[in-house]
Each structure stands twice: as structure tokens, then as C-alpha cells.
Amino acid sequence: MPQVSLTVNGKKASAEVESRTLLVQLLREKLGLTGTHVGCDTSQCGACVVHVNGKSIKSCTILAVQCEGAEVLTIEGVAKPDGTLHPMQNAFRENHGLQCGFCTPGMVMSALDLVKNNPAPKDREIREWLEGNLCRCTGYHNIVKSIEAGAAAMRK
Amino acid sequence: MYDFTYARVSSVADAAKQLKGDDDAKAVAGGMTLIPTLKLRLAKPSALVDLGGVKDLAGIKVDGKTVTIGAMTTHGAVAASAEVKKAIPALAHLAAHIGDPAVRNRGTIGGSVANNDPAADYPAGVLALGATIVTNERQIAADDFFKGMFETALKPGELITAISFPVPEKAAYMKFPNPASRYAMVGVFVAKTAGGVRVAVTGAAPSVFRQKDMEAALTKKWAPDAIEGIKQKQDGLNSDIHASAEYRAHLVGVMAKRAVQAAG
Ligand SMILES: Cc1cc2nc3c(=O)[nH]c(=O)nc-3n(C[C@H](O)[C@H](O)[C@H](O)COP(=O)(O)OP(=O)(O)OC[C@H]3O[C@@H](n4cnc5c(N)ncnc54)[C@H](O)[C@@H]3O)c2cc1C
Ligand code: FES
Ligand code: FES
Numbered sequence: 519m520p521q522v523s524l525t526v527n528g529k530k531a532s533a534e535v536e537s538r539t540l541l542v543q544l545l546r547e548k549l550g551l552t553g554t555h556v557g558c559d560t561s562q563c564g565a566c567v568v569h570v571n572g573k574s575i576k577s578c579t580i581l582a583v584q585c586e587g588a589e590v591l592t593i594e595g596v597a598k599p600d601g602t603l604h605p606m607q608n609a610f611r612e613n614h615g616l617q618c619g620f621c622t623p624g625m626v627m628s629a630l631d632l633v634k635n636n637p638a639p640k641d642r643e644i645r646e647w648l649e650g651n652l653c654r655c656t657g658y659h660n661i662v663k664s665i666e667a668g669a670a671a672m673r674k
Numbered sequence: 675m676y677d678f679t680y681a682r683v684s685s686v687a688d689a690a691k692q693l694k695g696d697d698d699a700k701a702v703a704g705g706m707t708l709i710p711t712l713k714l715r716l717a718k719p720s721a722l723v724d725l726g727g728v729k730d731l732a733g734i735k736v737d738g739k740t741v742t743i744g745a746m747t748t749h750g751a752v753a754a755s756a757e758v759k760k761a762i763p764a765l766a767h768l769a770a771h772i773g774d775p776a777v778r779n780r781g782t783i784g785g786s787v788a789n790n791d792p793a794a795d796y797p798a799g800v801l802a803l804g805a806t807i808v809t810n811e812r813q814i815a816a817d818d819f820f821k822g823m824f825e826t827a828l829k830p831g832e833l834i835t836a837i838s839f840p841v842p843e844k845a846a847y848m849k850f851p852n853p854a855s856r857y858a859m860v861g862v863f864v865a866k867t868a869g870g871v872r873v874a875v876t877g878a879a880p881s882v883f884r885q886k887d888m889e890a891a892l893t894k895k896w897a898p899d900a901i902e903g904i905k906q907k908q909d910g911l912n913s914d915i916h917a918s919a920e921y922r923a924h925l926v927g928v929m930a931k932r933a934v935q936a937a938g
Contacts, residue, residue, distance in 0.1 A: 520680060536677055537677060537678055537679055537680035537722070538675045538676070538677050538678065538712070540709075559713065560710060560713070561706065561709075561710050561777070562855075564774070564776060567776055573750070573779040574775060574776050574779060575776050575779050575780050576776045576777070576780075579705060579706060579709045579710065579780070580705060580709070580780065581680065581705070581709070581722075583680045583682075584702075584705070584724060584726060586682070628775065628776070631775065632775075635754075647775055649773070649774035649775070649856065650773065650774025650775060650776050650777060651774075
């Protein structure tokens with residue numbers, strides 16, 4: 519079976535996988551990082567969004583073996599090691615940006631990629647950016663508010 | 675997904691060799707179409723040959739009046755490229771409206787054009803701009819490339835390496851996106867090029883096509899009202915749960931007018 523070695527949240531990791539193993543399966547089933555969710559498994563919902571080499575991608579639509587040598591950032595790598603939430607995570611809490619929380623890891627990872635290129639995104643830009651992140655609870659309004667607030671906190 | 679063997683290659687020649695040596699092997703670029711297809715078990719390749727490690731396949735070059743985009747260039751890179759925005763803003767706009775950001779960070783121009791999905795956006799841009807598809811074996815004019823639903827002039831094992839776009843005088847792309855998938859229900863790309871006016875329609879029929887009546891009218895007069903009276907025929911257009919052929923035919927006219935308006 520193929521062996522894959524990569525860096526996840528700053529730590530080296532390696533595992534034996536099948537060629538067809540998806541990155542999200544490697545993360546959840548082999549590395550025990552269950553913060554990345556599978557909502558649809560059809561590349562639509564964005565619950566599985568992580569960063570690979572600094573860009574947001576859907577981890578259900580990339581093979582683990584394609585991530586050989588890559589730097590992967592998941593929701594588990596976003597807070598400080600002492601548990602202090604990242605300003606974006608905190609903004610979701612403060613603004614009631616989640617209800618069941620299933621979509622939240624993907625929302626936060628997408629939001630962080632948006633803010634990287636656009637530190638002060640406007641309402642419309644946030645909504646367009648979230649095209650591939652579905653939420654079945656909130657109606658998006660508070661998610662957009664959270665991302666505006668999170669981006670503002672990150673600018674401080 | 676059925677299992678397969680995975681091969682990472684570092685050159686086009688190496689990829690072509692592996693693909694020619696095994697009829698059931700398939701190239702994978704961004705995987706945004708292929709991986710969902712494999713999950714549905716609609717394909718059973720023996721091997722995937724990953725073009726992700728071939729360095730010289732990604733990148734954008736502007737050279738006088740031509741923009742050349744490497745096959746592995748992502749939709750996101752085209753959308754963000756200052757050079758593309760300056761030379762052919764309509765193409766950057768098209769790329770910026772494919773799917774969603776995560777799809778644009780993986781999906782590639784080569785994969786999209788090779789796949790020739792009836793509802794894909796790039797085929798409209800490639801055909802309307804009269805682009806040239808460069809492969810590891812030859813150069814193919816856009817007019818000879820798109821053959822039918824998911825069908826192109828590519829031979830087994832032949833790989834797209836780049837697509838060259840002549841810079842048009844004016845161009846614009848307007849799509850009516852499917853509200854769920856964002857694929858084009860109907861998309862119309864209009865261009866005033868050195869070789870004449872070209873109008874390409876995607877999403878409406880089994881494959882992208884040129885709307886010659888509109889081309890003739892826009893050649894006489896480049897203005898939205900020039901195509902006001904032109905009715906797209908319904909024959910052969912797609913009819914499905916998303917839209918009837920009648921509605922799609924209507925949308926061709928609406929999107930074409932909006933595109934001419936946007937091109938200015
Ligand atoms: C949620 C979602 C939404 C989407 N929305 C849109 C949309 O709105 N508009 C749109 O146009 N598309 C859309 N797409 C499709 C997307 O643009 C794909 O990226 C694209 O169609 C395929 O490109 P790829 O690089 O991912 O190719 P892959 O999936 O890797 O490959 C597709 C096919 O092309 C072949 N291939 C790949 N590269 C080459 C090459 N260089 N030479 C020869 N053959 C090659 C492969 O063997 C395979 O058969 C969407 C996809 C998803 C998942
Ligand atoms: S689980 Fe990956 S997009 Fe839904
Ligand atoms: S909070 Fe429940 S899906 Fe978004």
C-alpha cells in the first residue's frame with residue numbers, strides 16, 4: 519500500500535493508505551482529526567474544507583496520495599496550543615454564527631482563506647465566497663456577521 | 675470508488691508514456707470532475723497519472739497579442755491574474771465564476787476543456803475567442819476541438835499542455851448559473867476578434883456551439899439591439915429538470931444581449 523508523508527498542523531505525519539483514500543479519510547480515520555467533517559461527499563457542501571499549501575480545498579475531493587509533502591491546516595490547528603480560540607472562531611461564538619456546528623469547521627477554514635487575500639471583506643464578498651459552504655441551520659446571516667467581526671478582530 | 679494504482683509524474687512525456695502503455699489509465703488534473711466520477715463508480719481506471727507534479731504545465735504568459743495559459747493553471751489563478759485581467763478581462767471573469775473558491779483552487783483549465791462538460795464555462799471562452807488547444811502532439815483550433823457531449827478531438831493518451839488565446843478587441847461572458855450547482859444553465863461568450871465576431875453558447879445543447887445568426891447580426895452592428903429579433907431554435911437543445919429547451923432557447927437571447935452590453 520502507498521505510504522504518504524505530510525505536515526498536518528505543523529506536525530509531521532505519515533500513514534499507509536490506499537491510492538483511493540481521500541485526504542478527509544486520512545485526517546479523520548488515520549490521524550484522528552475529526553474536526554473536519556463530511557457533509558455530502560459530493561464536493562458540494564464545504565464541511566470538509568481544509569487548507570493545503572495555504573489554499574482552501576475540499577478534502578473529500580483530493581486523494582491522500584496527492585498530498586505527499588504538503589502542508590495541511592485543519593480546524594484543529596487554528597486555535598492556540600493552550601486552547602485560546604482564534605479570533606475568527608471567537609467571532610463565530612460571539613455572533614451566534616453556529617447552531618448545530620456541523621458546517622462550522624469548513625466555514626472557519628473558508629473564512630480564513632478569504633481574509634488572507636481580502637482583510638476587510640464586505641457582506642456581498644463574504645456571501646459570494648461562501649458559495650461552496652452550505653449551512654442547514656443558520657440561514658447564513660450570522661455566519662456573514664461572524665466573518666465580518668472575525669476579520670475586524672484579525673486586523674487589530 | 676474502485677481502487678487503482680497511482681502514479682505521480684514529473685514530465686508530460688512521462689505521463690503520455692504511462693497513458694499510452696495502458697488503455698485503462700487516466701490522467702488526473704484538479705480532480706474536481708474525475709474524483710466525483712470515481713466516487714459514483716462511473717469510471718474504473720486501472721491507474722491515475724497525476725499531472726500535479728509537472729511544473730511547466732502551470733502558468734500564464736502574455737506575449738504581444740496572445741495569452742497562453744498552461745493546462746494545470748487553476749481557475750483561481752486565472753481569475754486572480756493581473757495579466758489576464760488586463761488582456762482579456764472576460765476570461766478572468768469567466769474563471770472567477772466557476773463553482774466556488776475551493777473548486778477554483780483545484781480545478782484546471784486543461785481539465786475543464788478536456789472534459790467538455792455540456793454545462794462547463796471554459797469551452798464557451800475557448801470557442802468564442804478562437805483559441806488554440808496545444809497538446810503534446812499538435813495544435814488544434816477551437817473550431818475543430820469540441821466534438822459533442824464530453825467528446826473532444828483528443829486521442830487516447832494525448833494531453834493538453836496549454837491553451838493560447840488571441841487577445842480580442844472586445845469580449846464578455848454572461849452566464850445564467852444553475853442556482854444549486856453554479857454550472858451554466860446557459861452561458862454566452864461574445865467576442866469581437868481579428869477574425870470577426872464570434873458568439874459561443876454553452877449549457878444549452880449537448881456541446882458548446884457557435885450562434886452564427888447572432889455573429890452575422892453583430893458583424894453588421896455591434897449593439898445589444900442588433901440581436902433583439904434573433905430567435906435561438908429549440909431543436910436539439912437540452913431539456914431536463916433544470917430547464918426546458920424552450921426556456922434555454924430564450925435564455926440564449928437574453929444572455930447574448932447582456933454579454934454584448936457588458937463588452938461595450
Ligand atoms: C462543486 C463543483 C462545482 C463546479 N462548478 C463548475 C462551474 O460552475 N462551471 C464549470 O465550468 N465547471 C464547474 N465545475 C467543474 C470544474 O471546473 C472542474 O475543475 C473541471 O471541469 C475539470 O477540471 P479538473 O482540473 O478538476 O480535471 P479532472 O477532474 O482532474 O479531469 C477531468 C477529465 O479531464 C482529463 N484531463 C485533465 N487534464 C487533462 C489534460 N491536461 N489533458 C488531457 N486530459 C486531461 C482527465 O483525464 C479527466 O478525464 C465544478 C466542479 C465542482 C466539484
Ligand atoms: S463533504 Fe466535501 S464538500 Fe461536502
Ligand atoms: S450550524 Fe448547522 S449546518 Fe451550519
